[in-house]
Amino acid sequence: MIGMTARARLITTLVALVLVAPVAGIRLQDTERLERFHTRRLAAWPEPAAFVDPPAAFRAARAWLTDRAWPTIAATNAYKRFLYFVLGSPPAHKLTIGLDGQVFLNSWNETEPDVLLESLCVRAHGADAGRGLSRSLGELATFSREIATPVDVIVVPTTATLYAERLPPSVSRRLREGCAAVAAGRSALRDVQVPAGVRYLYLYDALRPFLADPAFYPRNNWHASGKSLAVLRDTWLAAAGLPAVVDERIEAVDQPAEMLLMSGVADPQPAYAVRNAHVRFDAARDAAFRAAVGDLFTNPAFPSHVYLNDRPPVDASLLIVSDSFGQLAAEVFAGAFAEVTQVNTNDLPLGNAAELVARARALHRVDRIVLLFQEGGVDRAINYGRVLRRAQ
Amino acid sequence: MPGGAPPLKQNGSNGLPDDMVFSSIDFLFLFLPLFLLSQAFIPNRNLTFVLFSLFFYFVGEGWYTAVVAFSVAANYAFGILIGDARDAATRKRVLAASVAVNLSLLVFFKYAGFLAHSLFGAAPDSWIMQIHLPLGISFFTFHAISYLVDIYRRDARAERSFVNLSLYMLMFPQLIAGPILRFHTVAGHLKRRVVTARHVYYGLTLFCFGLGQKVLLADTLAGVADPLFARADTLSQATAWLAVVCYTLQIFFDFGGYSTMAIGLGWVAGFHFPQNFNYPYISQSITEFWRRWHMSLSRWFRDYLYIPLGGNRNGPLATYRNLMIVFLLCGLWHGAAWTFVLWGAYHGLLLVVERLGMERLLERSPRVLRHAYTLLAVMIGWVFFRAADIGQAGSLLAKMFFLDGTVDADVATVMTGEETAALVAGVLFSMPLARFVTRRLMAVPAPRPWPRGVAGWRYAAGTVVAAVVLVAASLKIFSGAYSPFIYFRF
Numbered sequence: 001m002i003g004m005t006a007r008a009r010l011i012t013t014l015v016a017l018v019l020v021a022p023v024a025g026i027r028l029q030d031t032e033r034l035e036r037f038h039t040r041r042l043a044a045w046p047e048p049a050a051f052v053d054p055p056a057a058f059r060a061a062r063a064w065l066t067d068r069a070w071p072t073i074a075a076t077n078a079y080k081r082f083l084y085f086v087l088g089s090p091p092a093h094k095l096t097i098g099l100d101g102q103v104f105l106n107s108w109n110e111t112e113p114d115v116l117l118e119s120l121c122v123r124a125h126g127a128d129a130g131r132g133l134s135r136s137l138g139e140l141a142t143f144s145r146e147i148a149t150p151v152d153v154i155v156v157p158t159t160a161t162l163y164a165e166r167l168p169p170s171v172s173r174r175l176r177e178g179c180a181a182v183a184a185g186r187s188a189l190r191d192v193q194v195p196a197g198v199r200y201l202y203l204y205d206a207l208r209p210f211l212a213d214p215a216f217y218p219r220n221n222w223h224a225s226g227k228s229l230a231v232l233r234d235t236w237l238a239a240a241g242l243p244a245v246v247d248e249r250i251e252a253v254d255q256p257a258e259m260l261l262m263s264g265v266a267d268p269q270p271a272y273a274v275r276n277a278h279v280r281f282d283a284a285r286d287a288a289f290r291a292a293v294g295d296l297f298t299n300p301a302f303p304s305h306v307y308l309n310d311r312p313p314v315d316a317s318l319l320i321v322s323d324s325f326g327q328l329a330a331e332v333f334a335g336a337f338a339e340v341t342q343v344n345t346n347d348l349p350l351g352n353a354a355e356l357v358a359r360a361r362a363l364h365r366v367d368r369i370v371l372l373f374q375e376g377g378v379d380r381a382i383n384y385g386r387v388l389r390r391a392q
Numbered sequence: 393m394p395g396g397a398p399p400l401k402q403n404g405s406n407g408l409p410d411d412m413v414f415s416s417i418d419f420l421f422l423f424l425p426l427f428l429l430s431q432a433f434i435p436n437r438n439l440t441f442v443l444f445s446l447f448f449y450f451v452g453e454g455w456y457t458a459v460v461a462f463s464v465a466a467n468y469a470f471g472i473l474i475g476d477a478r479d480a481a482t483r484k485r486v487l488a489a490s491v492a493v494n495l496s497l498l499v500f501f502k503y504a505g506f507l508a509h510s511l512f513g514a515a516p517d518s519w520i521m522q523i524h525l526p527l528g529i530s531f532f533t534f535h536a537i538s539y540l541v542d543i544y545r546r547d548a549r550a551e552r553s554f555v556n557l558s559l560y561m562l563m564f565p566q567l568i569a570g571p572i573l574r575f576h577t578v579a580g581h582l583k584r585r586v587v588t589a590r591h592v593y594y595g596l597t598l599f600c601f602g603l604g605q606k607v608l609l610a611d612t613l614a615g616v617a618d619p620l621f622a623r624a625d626t627l628s629q630a631t632a633w634l635a636v637v638c639y640t641l642q643i644f645f646d647f648g649g650y651s652t653m654a655i656g657l658g659w660v661a662g663f664h665f666p667q668n669f670n671y672p673y674i675s676q677s678i679t680e681f682w683r684r685w686h687m688s689l690s691r692w693f694r695d696y697l698y699i700p701l702g703g704n705r706n707g708p709l710a711t712y713r714n715l716m717i718v719f720l721l722c723g724l725w726h727g728a729a730w731t732f733v734l735w736g737a738y739h740g741l742l743l744v745v746e747r748l749g750m751e752r753l754l755e756r757s758p759r760v761l762r763h764a765y766t767l768l769a770v771m772i773g774w775v776f777f778r779a780a781d782i783g784q785a786g787s788l789l790a791k792m793f794f795l796d797g798t799v800d801a802d803v804a805t806v807m808t809g810e811e812t813a814a815l816v817a818g819v820l821f822s823m824p825l826a827r828f829v830t831r832r833l834m835a836v837p838a839p840r841p842w843p844r845g846v847a848g849w850r851y852a853a854g855t856v857v858a859a860v861v862l863v864a865a866s867l868k869i870f871s872g873a874y875s876p877f878i879y880f881r882f
Contacts, residue, residue, distance in 0.1 A: 002437050002662070007589040012432040012660070015596060016425035054454035055411075062418045069417050075870035087809035093615075097808065110872060113619065169631075170806045172623055227410075384718050 010198045025070025034068065037076075043069040057162060077264035083129055084265045091263035096107070098166040103220040103259045104159060106171070119376040120160040121178030129378055130188025131202070136385025140371075141197030142387045145363070152199040153381050154236055154372045155189055156224055156325050157182075159377065161204065162211055163219065183208075189375065199240060202375070206235040215270035220257030223325055223374075226250070226272035228333040236370075237314075237336055244313035246335040248276040276335045278311040285364070289341055292363045296356050299347035303327050306341050307334035314338070316367035319360050321353070321384075339364065353387045399657065411452030411527060411568070412840050414653045415607050415869060423448065431587070431661055438559050438582065441661060445564035449527065454780025456526045460562065461500070466493060467536040468557050487544045491537055498533045501525055506728030528568030530725055534692055535561050539575040541696055545613055548576040556582040565657035569650050571668040571688035574695070578663060585662035593851060595659030600858035600865075602652030607865040609821070610646035612814035613638045616807055620819045621778060624788040631806055632791035636771050638811075639778050641818035644673065647686070666691075675821045676762035677754055678742040678769055689725075716740040726777070731785060735776040741814075830854070 004012070035042055043063035050057040080091035090097045094107040094116075106114045124128065144151040160167070164179035181187070182204070189202040207228055210216040219227040224232065227250050237244050254268040267289065286308040294300060305327065313336050318327045320333065320342040330342035341360060348356060360366060373381050407807040412419050427444050434440045450457045470490035477483040499507075505521040508514035514521055539560065542548040551557040559582060560575060561567075620627060620635035627635065651668035658665040672685035682690050698718045716737070723736015746754070754762045772789065779785035807815070820826065 002583075002585055004432060004437075004587040004662075005589060008587045008592045009432040011589055011592045011875060012428045015592075016428040016432070019421055019428070020425040021421070022417065055452055058412075058451045062412075062416065065422065066417050069870065072870055075867050076872070077873040079867040083808075083810055087813055089808035089810035168806075170619075173478075173626060213855060 019048075022069040022071070022353070024063065026065075026068045026181065028070055029068055029072070035073070036069060037073050045343070055151040074263075080263045081265055084260065084263075084267070091260065091265050095263070096168065096171060098163070098168045098171075100166055101220075102159070102163055103257060104163075104167065104171075105222045105259055114171065114175060115177045116376060117160055117167075117179070120158055121164075121175045121182065124375045124378045125182050125187035125189055127188050129382070130192055132329050132382035133189070133251055133378060134193040134195075135201055136382045137192065137198050138195045139385035139389035141195045143368075143385070144197050149361075149366060150240075151369045151371070152198070152201070152236065152240060153200045154370055155200075155378055156232065156372065156374050157202070157204045157207060157327075157380065158222070158374050158376065159217065159219060161187075162207060162217060174276060193288055201236055203232050203235055206231055215252060215272050218255065218257065218269055218271040220267070220269050222259050222270075225258075225328045226274055226332075229329050229336075230274055232329070233333050242314050242336070244336045246276070246313060247278065247311065248274055248335050252273055271272055274335070275311075275333050276331075279307050279309050279331060279334045282306045282308045282333075285341075289343075289360070289363060292359050293343070293356055296349075296352040296359075297347045298349065302347045303344040304342060305330045306339070307331055307338055309334050309337060312336065312338040317341070317365045318368050318370060319343075319366045320358070320370045320372055321344055321357065322370075322372040323374060323377045326372045329372060333370075335338065341366075350383055350387055353384055357388065411531050412448055414650065415603060415611075415865070417869060420603075420866070420869070428660065430777070437661070438553075438555050441564075442558045442562055444556055444828040445559070445567060448564040449562070449567060453527050456524060459497070459526045459529070460532055460567075463494070463497060463532055463536055464554075464561050465557050466490075467539060468551070468554055470540055471543050471550040471557065472552070474540060483544055484730050487540055487727075489504070492538050494536050494540075501529055503724075503728045510730075522580060531566070531568060531572060534572050534689075535575070537696060538692065539571070540576045542579075544745050548579045551575075551579070553582075563658075563663070565654040565661075566665065569647070569654070570686075570722055571651050571654060571665055572692050573688070574664060574692065577666060581663050587660070587662040591659050591662060593854070595656045595661075597854050597858040598656030598659065599653050600862045602649045602654075602656060603865045604861035605645040605649030605652060605821070607649075607868050608861070609814050609818050610642045610644075610649055611868070612811055613642040613645070613818060616811050616815075617642050617778075620806070621780075621784070621788070624779070624784050625793065627788070627791050629791055629794075632788055635788070636775055636792065638815065640673070640771050640774050641815065641822060642768075642824060643774065643777075644669070645818060671822065671824050671827070673767060673770070674763070675766045675770075675823065676748055676759065677751055677766055678739060679746050679751060681766055681770060682739070682743070689722070693722055697721065708747070712744045715743050715747075719743065731776050731779055731782055734782065734785075735773055738773055739777060830857075 013049070013202065031042060043060065043066075046057040046060035050060060079273045083089040084091045088097070092104070093110045093113055094105060096104040096106045096117075098104055103115055107116045133153075140151050161179050161182040164176070164183040167176045167179055169176075187202070187204075191203070192200055192202075194200045207217060207224075210228070210231065215227070216231075217224055218226070230246075230250060234244075234246075251273050253271055253273045255271040256266045257269045257343075260267045285308070286304060289306055290302075290304055293304075295300075303324070307330055315338050317339040318333060318337045318341070320330055320340060322329070322342060322344060323346055324344055326342045327344055330340050333342075334340040341364060343356065343360070345353065346354070357369065371381055371384055412423060414420070423444075423630040430440045430444065431437055446457060446461075449460060453460075467490065470486065470493075473486045473748060474483050474490070477486055502525055504523055505514065508518070508520045509516075518672060539548075539551075541558070543550050549558070560573070560578060563573075566573060617635050617638040620631055621639070624632070624635070648669040655665045655668070666688055668682040668686060668688050670687065672681050675684055698714055701714040702710055704716065719736045719740030720733060721736070722739070723732045723734070726732045726735070754765065757765075775788050775792075776782075776785045779788060
């Protein structure tokens, strides 16, 4: 006889009902909120034809389920908060907690640890990058002459090199030594041959003196923000012969640490906010810009900003073509210019870069173009020279 | 020399595994509850269990399910032929033929590439090197051989019910990573079993504890061991030791956790699977270690290989030879690679040395020394077991035992707080302290026969602790932390 007692059946049923709740609760989930949480489109249910290859089809079905299981967001955030606040551990594999609690971004994703550090500490500062950038600057100088518009290239250092001494021993020695070498002044980005007709700045030395102040370049941020951007801007303006005195206030504030916030952990840290009463975001002009260039991007949600300044020290219009570092920089840079249009080109196919610049120039007056990237994205500055020059 | 651990099955492009594993969302929150409901309400429980098991296998292996289905069908026929054979000579011939068929299947799928590469230098892209390794083939082959030999020895009768034999060989809790069940130990349950509330309590509590071992301890410790092994040649002496210590605990909680979950699921369905691990790291000799580590495999090799070879009945030299044969094959069973062969030979050699007199020497030594020797020997063995190839193993051992001037890291700073907590918990839970607590406070594991008058609060305590572990493990699973079970590759 094979059987189950009534009490066993009752317990088994109750446990089964509890266990199935995450699947039953899928209908409670808001798809848009989930997509924002995962920062990608949710996995699709496999087509019936996909079941010709059962493991692949079931894997797709598993991805569909895993993306939507309830309560993914609350559970993940609870776990990450526990990791960070109770165990002092990084809440994601792509984060590294360094000495003195410094948080570093080590990768763009959870499955390839340290690939970003490889780029920041080694590849971006190698001889190949230096040569490539020199060549690109030559091409950008030609491009600048042909469109009769100044083109400047700004490379922004990141916390990996600025706070290299805080990288922990869990990061391989090769990477730590790479970043330490940059901090000691050994980087091909410093020795780039800059041809006439283009301006290039690697702003490491401009930021380094301020680093004792933890709020200057907030340590647990990936992006430069606040006062560090003001210093970047002023250093660049001085180099460009545009000595502008910007009418702004710099206030000490507490802000959630950016890299922890990505993992749902809100941990305030000291920072500076740059306040400028003359600068405002112009939604209408931004919408017009997005309408003009939107088809060039692979992701329709590409970030862009248009800021206007009603009392500009420099009466000129600036176009910032950047990675995500330009998003916060745009408002601070707008303190010096009458108009700043900034676009994040992370979702722009390289081949569309020239068309982007052409459409931006056709839409508004562009007196000056800045290509602004973090140091790990220097390869983009290298490639832009080629594609912009060829497009002319 | 070619070698190295076979790579883990590649995860799909979306980062998820091909196979359904106990610690995945689809298993925990869909497959498992449906299985529990089926066992509660569908009358034909064995057939239902078989269908769930086939689906479990099909999800990961697809059409290769035909291989395991063929194995079941062939062994069903072989079993009846052996059982019905009129004379001993015929029984022996059929047994030999059937064992040969089973081993041929195993050799073809698991070792053909390795042999072709080792003996004939087959290119990595040749067809023989591309043969797919069906999941769990080492386990279901051993189940089949156990079934056939038990019938041959008259320890069990040939199973006339195809469904029952299918269930023995395919039962999903132990289908792909054990424990290895000997047929005569479960034959009775295939026909008669009544699941009580205590069975369900015990089974589900064990399942939760096993899940915690896997997800909270093994996976966390893998976060230390994996990157350190990956850069073995740049480690300092301290970090090399840290890598090995973490892997030592990781493999125990990974495999032990899986076994605990399998045993728990077995109880829920009314099967009493044998214990597979009994605190192996408290052993005081390698001989004792093998009585505590992967006990179902050790018993299988003892019953179906070591004793048929003559065991220790034909004098010391024959005993040493038999031990070396058993452990070389045990190593090879774990994987078609020279590192596993070396690991098996190393353990065989240690057993021989202990029999040569070291065991007596150990008995006269202080307990702490015996324990230190065993742990050290086991950890050295794990270096071979875990290393990608023999070169990496050598490199890591050199780092462990010879200072090369590298002072890379303060060990503490290599580990996150979570990993440190897992290491401390791992050390504690690898000792019988955990069993003392759970038995006293939660009636887990239950002594047999089941005690009468166990206070209700002990069941309540067990339920609460199991629920906390389940929630904690689920939070980690939800957060996307995933790693396949180490023993899946065998």
